[in-house]
Every structure is written in structure tokens, then in C-alpha cells.
Amino acid sequence: MTSTEGVGALFDRWQQRRLEPSQCPVRDVLDRLGDKWTSLIVVALAARDHRFAALHRAIPDISKRMLTQTLRDLERDGLVSRHVFPTTPPSVEYRLTPLGHSMLDPLGALVAWAESRHSEIRTARAVFDQRAA
Amino acid sequence: MTSTEGVGALFDRWQQRRLEPSQCPVRDVLDRLGDKWTSLIVVALAARDHRFAALHRAIPDISKRMLTQTLRDLERDGLVSRHVFPTTPPSVEYRLTPLGHSMLDPLGALVAWAESRHSEIRTARAVFDQRAA
DNA sequence: CTCCATTGGTCTCTATGTGAGACCTGGCCT
DNA sequence: AGGCCAGGTCTCACATAGAGACCAATGGAG
Numbered sequence: 001m002t003s004t005e006g007v008g009a010l011f012d013r014w015q016q017r018r019l020e021p022s023q024c025p026v027r028d029v030l031d032r033l034g035d036k037w038t039s040l041i042v043v044a045l046a047a048r049d050h051r052f053a054a055l056h057r058a059i060p061d062i063s064k065r066m067l068t069q070t071l072r073d074l075e076r077d078g079l080v081s082r083h084v085f086p087t088t089p090p091s092v093e094y095r096l097t098p099l100g101h102s103m104l105d106p107l108g109a110l111v112a113w114a115e116s117r118h119s120e121i122r123t124a125r126a127v128f129d130q131r132a133a
Numbered sequence: 134m135t136s137t138e139g140v141g142a143l144f145d146r147w148q149q150r151r152l153e154p155s156q157c158p159v160r161d162v163l164d165r166l167g168d169k170w171t172s173l174i175v176v177a178l179a180a181r182d183h184r185f186a187a188l189h190r191a192i193p194d195i196s197k198r199m200l201t202q203t204l205r206d207l208e209r210d211g212l213v214s215r216h217v218f219p220t221t222p223p224s225v226e227y228r229l230t231p232l233g234h235s236m237l238d239p240l241g242a243l244v245a246w247a248e249s250r251h252s253e254i255r256t257a258r259a260v261f262d263q264r265a266a
Numbered sequence: 267c268t269c270c271a272t273t274g275g276t277c278t279c280t281a282t283g284t285g286a287g288a289c290c291t292g293g294c295c296t
Numbered sequence: 297a298g299g300c301c302a303g304g305t306c307t308c309a310c311a312t313a314g315a316g317a318c319c320a321a322t323g324g325a326g
Contacts, residue, residue, distance in 0.1 A: 006241050006244070006245065007176050007179045007237050007241045007244060008179050008180040008181070009180075010176065010248075011177055011179065011180035012180060025247045025248045025251035026176070026244050026247050026248070027173070028247070028251060028254070028255075029246075029247035029254065030172050030243075030244075030247065033166070033167070033243070034166070034168060034171075034172065035167060036164065036167050036284090038167075039163050039167065040160070040163070043140050043144050043159075044144055046140045047142075047144035047145060052302075052303055052304075053302065053303075058144075061285095062285095063286065064285095064286095064304070064305085065284075065286090065304095065305080065306090066283095066284065066285075067304095068303085068304065068305080069284095075261065076261040076262070077254050077257055077258060078253065078254060078256075078258070078260075078261075079254075088294065088301085089291085089293075089294095089300095089301050089303070090292095090302070090303075091302065091303080092302080092303065092304090099250060099253055099257070102246070103246060104140050105242070105246075106239070106242035106243040106246040107140065108140045109238070109239035109242045109243070110163075110166070110239040110240065110243055111139070111140060111159050111163075113162075113235070113236060113238075114158045114159050114162035115158045115159070117235065117236075118158035118162065120211065120232055121161070121162065121210050121211060121232070122161075123211075124209065124232070125209055125210060125211075128208065128211075169313090184274090185273075185274050185275075186273065189274095194314095196313070196314050196315065197274085197276085197316090198275095198276080198277090198313075198315090199313065199314075200275095201275065202313095217274095220273090221272085221273090221321070221322045222271095222272055222273040222320085222321065222322070222323095223273070223274075223321090224273065224274080225273080225274060225275090268326090269324100269325085269326085270323100270324090270325080270326100271322100271323095271324090271325100272321100272322090272324105273320100273322105274319105275318105275320100276317105276318080277316100277317085277318075277319095278315100278316095278317085278318100279314100279315090279316095279317105280313100280314085281312100281314075281315100282311105282312080282313070282314090283310100283313085284311075284312085285308105285311090286307105286308090286309090286310105287307095287308100288305105288307085288308105289305080289306075289307100290303100290304085290305075290306095291302100291303095291304095291305105292301100292302105293300105293301095294300085294301090295298100295299090295300085295301105296297100296298090
């Protein structure tokens with residue numbers, strides 16, 4: 001079965017379960033990727049482990065508040081682990097867990113899609129905006 | 134090269150380009166998937182074409198406001214097409230474009246990952262919440 | 267001829283989420 | 297004693313999202 005058929009079939013199963021978010025793995029998981037920063041942080045941590053400040057430098061337009069919050073959520077979901085070192089001042093390193101690493105293949109597929117289709121999307125936007133004006 | 138290395142390498146390229154969102158395909162595209170409803174709508178339309186009200190029934194907890202807005206964004210990006218039929222009252226059908234269909238394979242990979250890892254994530258959450266309390 | 271229901275939205279108001287940036291902690295160096 | 301560092305938390309202001317009333321055009325019921 002292709003992924004396409006798979007997604008359609010999955011949708012029908014959702015319908016049967018009436019899309020209760022707590023029952024639906026996809027809602028549960030895509031809602032997390034469905035925030036502005038999660039995937040960006042995962043990709044940054046895929047490249048290498050990062051300390052808090054380094055992560056903030058890597059993704060300059062996230063606020064400390066959201067960085068903390070997103071990291072906590074990722075930690076809670078078991079995708080990221082947090083390691084405190086007793087230096088002074090204490091330093092904290094964030095790493096992908098094996099579970100986090102297991103997400104990189106599918107996420108990579110999406111990223112590859114994004115790269116290959118980007119120009120097509122930008123063209124579509126330009127056409128749409130042209131037509132609107 | 135594995136997707137993992139691919140994602141890491143991509144990250145380094147982002148760093149070089151300083152992550153300017155308009156220059157970065159991944160920001161550009163993941164920001165769109167990074168809203169609460171886009172992927173859900175794409176998956177619904179993957180199963181079959183939908184009219185506005187049917188889509189609203191399929192995803193009951195989206196507001197009309199956000200449904201309209203998300204559909205417009207998807208249309209603008211060329212992932213979804215809008216077809217108006219001159220019935221009375223006029224009916225509108227939404228369909229995935231070929232570009233939209235091309236996203237289903239990578240999206241399906243992510244969905245499959247979500248399904249297979251869901252119980253692991255739920256366990257991790259329970260452990261984290263336990264520890265916090 | 268009037269009244270109502272229908273579809274695909276838009277509008278307004280409120281609630282929630284996000285960002286900016288000040289502040290905190292506490293040990294070390296000068 | 298004063299200032300610095302990392303890794304946060306806190307508060308306030310603003311942007312975004314949700315709920316639900318409202319709308320326009322038409323066809324059918326009475």
C-alpha cells in the first residue's frame with residue numbers, strides 16, 4: 001500500500017473514532033509538531049547536542065520563554081533529554097533521545113519534500129497574490 | 134546518506150544563511166504545517182474531495198473562521214484547489230492539487246511514525262508528569 | 267406572495283498564546 | 297564589594313484563535 005492510500009485509510013479510521021484528540025495518535029503528535037518551534041529545535045538537535053544558549057543562538061527569533069517551554073514539552077514527550085552539569089554557573093545540555101532520533105527519518109522526508117517543492121510553492125503564491133490584486 | 138545526516142547537514146546550511154525565513158524552504162514550509170489545522174485538512178482531503186461543510190463536519194473542533202483561513206492559505210500555496218458550482222445556494226468543493234498530493238508520501242511517513250511511537254510518547258508523558266508531581 | 271431553509275462564508279467579541287525584555291540565583295574572579 | 301556568567305522565570309503588551317451571531321441569493325412550502 002502506498003502512503004497516499006495509507007493516509008486516506010487513516011482518515012477514515014479517525015472518523016470512526018470521531019477524532020477524539022486524546023485517542024488519535026496523529027492529532028496528539030501533529031499538534032506538537034504543529035507549533036512554530038518544535039521541528040526547528042528537533043532539527044537543530046539532530047545536527048548536534050546544544051546547550052540552552054547555543055540553541056537560542058541557533059534559532060535567533062525564538063524567545064527564551066518559548067524555547068524553555070518547547071524544550072520542556074519535548075522532554076515530556078521523551079524526544080529530548082536534559083543533562084545538567086555542575087559547573088558554575090551550571091550548564092545544561094539538550095540531546096535527542098533515541099525516540100527523538102527515530103523521528104528524523106520521517107521528518108527528513110518532509111524536509112526533502114519542502115526543499116524540492118519550495119520554488120513551486122513560491123510561484124503558486126505569487127500567482128495567487130497577483131490574481132487577488 | 135541517511136535522512137538523519139541529511140537533516141543535520143541541512144541545519145548547517147540554515148546556519149550559513151542565518152535562517153532568514155523567506156530564504157529558508159523549511160521554515161517557509163514547516164511554518165505552514167506548523168499551524169494546528171493544515172495537516173489535518175490535507176489528510177482529510179487526501180481521503181476524498183470535500184465541500185466546505187463536509188470538511189467542517191470531518192474536523193468538528195475547527196472554527197469556520199480558521200477553516201476558511203487555512204483553506205485560503207493552502208490554496209495560495211497551490212496545495213489545494215477550490216471549485217465553485219453554480220447550484221443554489223452555490224456549493225464549493227476543495228481538492229488536493231497534484232502538488233498537494235505530492236506531499237502525502239512524506240506526510241504519510243510522519244503519520245506512520247506518529248502511530249508507531251504513540252504509546253511510547255504517552256508513556257514518557259506519564260513518567261514525566263509523575264516525576265513532576 | 268411571503269416565509270423559511272440552505273451554503274459558504276464574514277464580523278465581532280472574548281480568551282488564549284506569544285514575544286520582549288527585566289529580573290533572579292549563586293558561585294567565582296578581580 | 298562589585299560584576300559576571302548560564303539558565304532560566306516573571307510581567308506586560310500585543311497578536312492570534314475560538315464562539316457564535318449574522319448575511320446574501322435563491323428555491324420551495326404554504
